[in-house]
Amino acid sequence: MPSKQCDLVRKQWHIIVSGEDVPPPIKNFKDMRFPEPILKMLKTKGIVQPTPIQVQGLPVILSGRDMIGIAFTGSGKTLVFVLPLIMVALQEEIMMPIIPGEGPFGLIICPSRELARQTYEVVEEFLLPLREAGYPEIRPLLCIGGVDMRSQLEIVKKGVHIVVATPGRLKDMLAKKKMNLNNCRYLTLDEADRLVDLGFEDDIREVFDHFKAQRQTLLFSATMPTKIQNFAKSALEVEYVKQEAKIVYLLECLQKTPPPVLIFCENKADVDDIHEYLLLKGVEAVAIHGGRIRKKESMPFLPSRQGRKTSWLPLMLPPRVWIFLIFNMS
Structure with a gap:
């Protein structure tokens, strides 16, 4: 409309x-x-x-x-x-x-x-x-x-x-x-x-x-x-996050939120950047986008109710994903 x-x-x-x-x-x-x-x-x-x-x-x-x-x-x-x-x-x-x-x-x-x-x-x-x-x-x-x-x-x-x-x-x-x-x-x-x-x-x-x-x-x-x-x-929790603090705030959100969490990014580059950042910070994460080669051994982990990994999964939805984060680096 x-x-x-x-x-x-x-x-x-x-x-x-x-x-x-x-x-x-x-x-x-x-x-x-x-x-x-x-x-x-x-x-x-x-x-x-x-x-x-x-x-x-x-x-x-x-x-x-x-x-x-x-x-x-x-x-x-x-x-x-x-x-x-x-x-x-x-x-x-x-x-x-x-x-x-x-x-x-x-x-x-x-x-x-x-x-x-x-x-x-x-x-x-x-x-x-x-x-x-x-x-x-x-x-x-x-x-x-x-x-x-x-x-x-x-x-x-x-x-x-x-x-x-x-x-x-x-x-x-x-x-x-x-x-x-x-x-x-x-x-x-x-x-x-x-x-x-x-x-x-x-x-x-x-x-x-x-x-x-x-x-x-x-x-x-x-x-x-x-x-x-x-x-x-x-x-109502309303927080303003400056551009330069976005990725740090994302990590804080993940630390406060029990898995599983599904994050959508605007583009492939953001997926790779955030994935690399989280791995460096010790967060177990997987990343998927159209540019990645999909092999059986690299398929993302599907968490159970007590699962510990955090999945980015645009094609297969993990069970009981309570938090969806739409992340825009721009």
Whole structure:
């Protein structure tokens, strides 16, 4: 969509955006290429035309970017973070079926049990038609207080894809090591203003400490006072890296991120330069591009779940690659 047309659509829907290279808004849900069962469920529920927050929010989130959404209750914001999360979970399950005790891949934190239940019901509502259509099973978990923890742990033991939680119960389960966020790469904080007003800020910061890999973070709030702005800055990790420090920062990212990691570069020369640099720094890495001769003995290592090597693999995807780094040396 041309930039002028994007501006017209945003003006029509009174959408205000801030950020660089913001993905264009959508005209309809089909533009997002959701599975047919999801599109049919939207139609069944009478949801035909995306709301303003959906028009802009869905393409931003599906592009993998962090986002702060200012939207009031009833704006349709729940679907903005639920549908992409379902797609993330579905993609992971298709790529490699979940094993007992694994997960979650995505986490939604709500300020109240009531809101958590409502959100969980929306998740279930859109998972049902996928199951009926023969898609892989995606297991969600409602992690709130007032419910017997043993029943929640039974789901965790089977492997859980999506968790909808309140801060208290989530913090408790993480502290007792009943659940971990080692593989979680999608986080939504819904009604962040209420989370802060209710005193959950410290609890959420403790939850942040349990993430082992980089994550996509989404924050939704009805208002954006100063205290919420400060909270948002700490929740969304934004770092500016100077040109000359890029490759050093790449090494720092790899040291903080458990393997496997897949890195895409802009050209063959960058692949070779980065590969040589990482080898000199003691990082086990392999490089592939069209100019390299492919021999059986030089094929890249495919890591297991506990694999130690880091693979650059444009043609064969290693299992459970949680981090994709798009690296531009220029």
